Amino acid sequence: MVRIHCRNGKLYISARRSIFEFSYAVENNTPKLELLRELVVPFKSVSTTTHSEEDQILASAPNVNGTLFAVATTSKQCFLYNILNDWTELRPALRLSKAPTAVIFDVHNKFVILSDRAGNVHRYSLDQKSSVKKENNSIDGEVSDGDEGELLLGHVSMVLDINMSDDGRFLITVDRDEKIRISRYPECYVIHRFCLGHSGDGSLRIWNIESGKQVAQCDCFEKKAIRCCRLFPNSCSKVTKVAVIFEHCKTVQIVTFIHENDDFEVKSAVVFGRTDGDYFEPIRDISESVVNCLHSVKETLLPLEKKIGFNNVEDYKQRKIERIKTKRRKLSLDSV
Numbered sequence: 001m002v003r004i005h006c007r008n009g010k011l012y013i014s015a016r017r018s019i020f021e022f023s024y025a026v027e028n029n030t031p032k033l034e035l036l037r038e039l040v041v042p043f044k045s046v047s048t049t050t051h052s053e054e055d056q057i058l059a060s061a062p063n064v065n066g067t068l069f070a071v072a073t074t075s076k077q078c079f080l081y082n083i084l085n086d087w088t089e090l091r092p093a094l095r096l097s098k099a100p101t102a103v104i105f106d107v108h109n110k111f112v113i114l115s116d117r118a119g120n121v122h123r124y125s126l127d128q129k130s131s132v133k134k135e136n137n138s139i140d141g142e143v144s145d146g147d148e149g150e151l152l153l154g155h156v157s158m159v160l161d162i163n164m165s166d167d168g169r170f171l172i173t174v175d176r177d178e179k180i181r182i183s184r185y186p187e188c189y190v191i192h193r194f195c196l197g198h199s200g201d202g203s204l205r206i207w208n209i210e211s212g213k214q215v216a217q218c219d220c221f222e223k224k225a226i227r228c229c230r231l232f233p234n235s236c237s238k239v240t241k242v243a244v245i246f247e248h249c250k251t252v253q254i255v256t257f258i259h260e261n262d263d264f265e266v267k268s269a270v271v272f273g274r275t276d277g278d279y280f281e282p283i284r285d286i287s288e289s290v291v292n293c294l295h296s297v298k299e300t301l302l303p304l305e306k307k308i309g310f311n312n313v314e315d316y317k318q319r320k321i322e323r324i325k326t327k328r329r330k331l332s333l334d335s336v
Contacts, residue, residue, distance in 0.1 A: 001058055002297050007066030010036075014060035014071055016293050017041050019081075035287050039087055043075050056298065059114075063105035068126075070112050072100035078114060080126065091128040094149070102161045106185070107168035113152070115159035121173055121188070122149030152188040155181065170209060174198055182209050199226040204244065204264070206257060218255060218264040221246070 002015045011022040011033060021037040043055040059072040062083070068090065069081045078094040081087050098116035105112055111123040155175040163172045164185065170192060171185040180195035193212030197205050202225060204218040225247035232241035238260060244253040256265040 001056070002294060003057070003060040005060070005062050007062045010066065012060075012062060012069065013290070013294075014057045015297050016056050017043060018293055019057075019060070019069070019071065020290055020293075031283050033283055033286065035290065037087070038289070039081075041071055041073060041079055042093075043073060043077075054298070058100055059103045061102075061104050063109050064107060065109075068105060068109065070103045070105065072096070072103045072114060074099065076100070078103060078112065078124070080112060090126060094124050096122075096149075101159055104162055104164060107164060107166070113162060113164075113171070114149070115162045115173065117158050119155035119157055119159055119175065121152045121154070121159060121162060121171070123152055123186075124149045152186070153181070153183055155179075165209065172209070180207065182212065199229055199244075202226060204229065204242065204255060206262070216257065216262045216264060218266065220264070220266045221253070224249070 002013065005012045005014075006024065009024055011024040013020040013022070017040055019037075019039040019041065020035060021039070022033045022035055025032045041057060055074055057071050057073055060070060062069045067082065067084050069083055069087075070078060071081075072078045076096040076099055078096060078100065080090040080094070082090050094112075094114075096114065096116065098118045098120065100114050100116050102115045103112060106123070109126065111125055113121065113123045115121045152171065153173065155173065155177075157176040159173050159175050161174045164170065165172065169185060171183045171188055173181045173183070175181070178197055180198055181191060182193040182195065184190040184192050193209065195205075195207040195209075195212055195214070197203065197214070197217075199205075202219075202221055204221070204226070206215040206217075207213070208215055221244070226244060227247045228245045230243050232243065238258070240257040240259070242255045242257065244255055246253070254267040256267070257263075258265060
């Protein structure tokens with residue numbers, strides 16, 4: 001997984017086992033990047049002391065003011081760094097009981113919040129003194145030393161992403177069943193709203209998190225699998241621009257949401273080049289080591305789109321027939 005973040009004129013890219021820090025500036029409409037640092041995350045498996053070729057960063061996030069940085073890894077660990085203090089570790093790495101899927105900081109910079117593949121969301125204190133070690137017993141009986149994170153909430157299916165409202169009142173979690181859960185933070189057992197539908201079903205939707213009502217929906221993508229979508233930083237309050245990236249596609253779709261009439265305006269897909277004021281500019285002269293690292297990243301998260309079959313009844317009947325045949329064979333053998 002590759003994650004890109006921008007804070008305080010700095011660009012951070014987490015890929016494979018490394019965090020790259022760039023200085024970022026735009027001169028004459030041309031972006032300028034300068035590699036300032038490459039930090040290699042010290043992977044160490046819970047069960048072994050050696051590195052694995054499969055080790056890589058699964059999720060990363062800076063805090064709101066860009067002073068802290070978190071990375072969650074395939075080794076079921078979360079590393080917390082203090083950017084201002086020369087990227088020293090804020091505290092020893094957190095040990096997680098399940099593979100993480102997303103990580104964020106709360107708005108008060110007191111906790112780091114992590115979701116996992118089992119559908120659970122925990123938070124961990126950034127203050128090492130207030131954290132306690134415990135033994136985690138997983139469903140398969142495996143025991144590992146872990147940090148006693150506070151369980152905030154749980155989903156039935158895998159949590160794909162988490163976010164927090166700007167005022168810190170709501171924790172927003174998205175699962176693989178196309179469900180958005182809006183919970184009151186930190187009392188996340190209180191569910192404020194459910195919003196049913198997100199980009200996993202190939203559509204782009206605008207939700208009002210206060211009322212839980214859908215404001216608008218865009219179905220102009222022919223149900224293509226959406227891989228990622230991000231808001232454009234825009235000072236204009238009348239429109240919101242979104243960049244949408246699709247699965248196995250090298251184009252980027254620019255979508256504009258017009259607040260006045262709650263409608264979408266979909267512009268032609270572009271790879272690079274100027275299109276009606278919206279443009280993507282290629283960044284050149286990137287270090288070869290960074291490019292090689294990006295090329296070597298392996299995909300760990302399954303596609304977001306939901307697999308829906310149109311002949312489920314026939315499949316069910318076939319499985320039922322097989323079960324009946326198996327049962328009859330077993331009974332005949334027992335009678336002999």
